Amino acid sequence: MFIDKVITLALGAMFLLALSCEGPTAEEATTNNAPQKRTLQQEPTFWDYAASSNMLQVAIATVAAEKGTTEHIRNIASEAVAFHVKALEDLKALAERYDNIQLPDSLGAADLGLVLEFKLLEGEELDTHFREFVLSTHNAQLDTYEEAFLKADDTPTRDWLMDMRAHLRQEITAIAEADSVETAAE
Incomplete structure (x- = not known):
């Protein structure tokens, strides 16, 4: 019985010693928590x-x-063209500040296919797809830009992200208003 207690005490002491040896020093802990x-x-x-x-x-x-x-859809779309052209110009200016950032200069194949699909649509079907496109893409962009905002290194980039988020929310609201106006007219 006495031997069991000694063995237990010895194992406990070795366990505590092992824990104290494996942990970071106070200086390392402070550095790692920065x-x-x-x-x-x-x-x-x-x-x-x-x-x-x-x-x-x-x-x-x-x-x-x-x-x-x-008219409402055409106005929303025209305003979107103007805004996103300027946003792209501003993004290019921001990216030029960094050596490791290379922006694409054209749409990828999948995006070109989507544009072609839109060109083939007519009438109400085009309006409906445009509304759905704006809502789905803008919500996805909002999520991405909100995450990016937390990582932005400089004020101009943070300002660009804030402008983008505000515009995306504004377009979502405009599309929702278009839906409610059309629903009321029916």
């Missing part, structure tokens, strides 16, 4: 996404501005 620096400039996939999504918004909105059946 806040991490935001790193959006180290995420080229974000920049590619932002440029591609703005180019796609311009292309789709151009089709809707030309072929939309209601």
Whole structure:
């Protein structure tokens, strides 16, 4: 019985000794708990996404501005073209500040296919698809831009992200108003 107690005590002491040897020193613990620096400039996939999504918004909105059946849809689309063209120009200016950021200069094959689909649509079907496109893409962009905002390294990038988020919310509201106006007219 006495030997069992000695063995238990010895094992407990070795366990405590092992725990104290494996842990970080006080200096290491302080260093490891330091806040991490935001790193959006180290995420080229974000920049590619932002440029591609703005180019796609311009292309789709151009089709809707030309072929939309209601004045409200054509106005929303025209305003979207103007905004996203400027947003893309501003994004290019921001990206030029970083050596590791390369923005795409044209739409990818999948996006070009989507633009072609929109060009083939007519009438109410085009308006409906445009509304659905705006709602789905803008909600996805909002999520992405909100995450990116937390990582943005500088004020101009943060300002660009804030402008984008405000505009996306505004377009979502405008599309919702268009839906409610059309529903009331029926």
